[in-house]
Amino acid sequence: MIPSADFRRRRGAYYRAQILMRERQFQEARVLLDELEQDGGFEHHKPGTVEMQLELRFQLVLARALIATGEGDRGREIIVGLDDELRADASSPLVTGTFRRRFVLDLGGRLSEIGEHERAVDISFEAVDAAGNERRRADALAQLAIRRIAWGFERECSSRIAPEPAQQEGPLGIAQSLYRSAVKNADEAIEIRSTLTAGDSSYMPQLLHIRAQRTDALFRDACVGLIRGEAGMEAQLRDLEAMAWEDAQESREHDGVLENERVWRFGRVGACRAALARLLWQSDPEKARRFARRAQDLLRISYKTRTSDGTFASPETSLSFGELLTLVGRTDEARQVFLDAAENLRKRYGPRHGCTRLFLKLASECGD
């Protein structure tokens, strides 16, 4: 059944809202989406149809616009509601097949963005199970790895609010386990994508992307090691710095990689150096200062380069940069970095999220 002319006109309006979102004109997009919603959105159409699928996507975009324009609670409510709906109706014709596979990937990303990491990981498993071919399985595994890293980072932040490093089952232990699982998922995705890339080089950007995510997971695992005071961290971090540099180099040379992503990958090199500086600050101050100096440029640039949704820097970059500034005595600047990150995260995650609370705690400690 081909959607009615009226439906298609509304879809035309919805496409514009999508572009406004991409161009970071959130307020404009919100006005348009609100109008579409007041007109009933697309919900009056029949289940299992293109119309219903569009309604679900429309709700996701609306939720993002609400979060970006300061109505985070309502946006989060919509996203969680969609997840509930999907779980309650796993086998219904509401959303099935190719659409469901894509939608769960998208929904997983949104759940992660609002700090519902457990749900995000859970739904990513569905995407892995539902993947009909190797390429899709690699996509889903890569997403699963990314969701696990985000969840692990939240647990890592929580552990730093109320430290309990000795307990393996505490937040830090969970974080480490999530990072290690993410590495395994990434390894599998890399294996599949390497085979695909051998036959078609256009898959190279995806391969580079998951490689960089794997390095991230290893780096975060090393950060847990630093918190726990484990031995052999310097050599491990030097290896990671070399891997991050290789990721950045390869992405620099490949056309298909998003440009701002190339910048962030150099930022990850900076994050490794910042960690080395922290590690050696007491034992080898001269070497530590050298690392700090070399980290600062990269982290600063990465921190200041806008992301696609208009925010500045990931929480991981903000944490590395803020901690480095604290280390070198630039506490005023560090406080601002932490406060900005907390505000940015509050909009998306809400005030009770582990990462938001950690940034507020770090900001309050600056200059003490």
Place this chain on the structure above:
Amino acid sequence: LTASNRALDSAEVSIFNRYLSDEKTLLWSELAQSHQLEPEYATLMERIINVSLSIVPERGRLVVEDADGVDQPVAVVRKALKDGLEEGELKGDGAPSAATIARWRAEAARQELVTPIEPPTRKKWEGWPRERWLVALAAEWFFVPHAQGVLATCRYRQSTPLVDVRSALHTIWFSFLDVYPQLGRALAVVLHRPDDEPLVFAPFEKLLDAVLEPHVLDTAERAELTKALARTASAGFLEMEPDQQALRPFVRPCLKLLREAGLAPEKVPVGESSAEERVSELIYQLETAADDAERQRLLLIIGRLIDHPGPLEAPS
């Protein structure tokens, strides 16, 4: 062409050609908006689209999988239009006025109606295989309401040229990719000419022209850009793999055209930013800089490129 085909074409080609009236309204959509015709035409066009989906683009040509299926909707179109015009069904609420219908008839008789695609010569177009007309017709009928939706919002709250044109291009691509990617590919095959520039699909051209109108006042300049964008936008479907929904074949060439026309700034978001591309290059140079003076110079350039209010501070 057989005699019967020729007879059919003389009647239907002129009808199929009425994609746009000289009042700049979209004819088929006007028909569809009519209360009396909406259900009938929806059913009719659905059949046409379903048939057109059996016309498979294959190595640059259309292969008709169900030849009998093609004839049937053509006959239905002929009858519906004939009945509609002769029996006054177009006089429902919101339908074109009697004067407009009379004008269409006169234009059809003189074969002066605006064509969906600029014909190199009318004779050549009249010799078009019927499946091509079906694809063009189905694509137009399917696409036009999307165009109306996006155009209404562009006019209601006008934005920058980049946002407005991207909205139109996004609508062109996703209206097909979301539902009937195969129809988009079939249309690209219809428009493709191996030894010449691709033909321009009038509904795409019309939408882009309307969106660009407030931004590009020079009519000739706008017409040239519109044609180039419309050609490039539809050509992307040709390069798309059957199961692929990526926008790679579409976005970059269109943005290049916009930049050349001065309608897109150098720094644009997500994946298209040459400024950010330069930053990653400059970071690499920064890492291998020979001395502090060189580092300061690079930091200054990067600071400007990433839209920071002042130059980046040098690390202590």
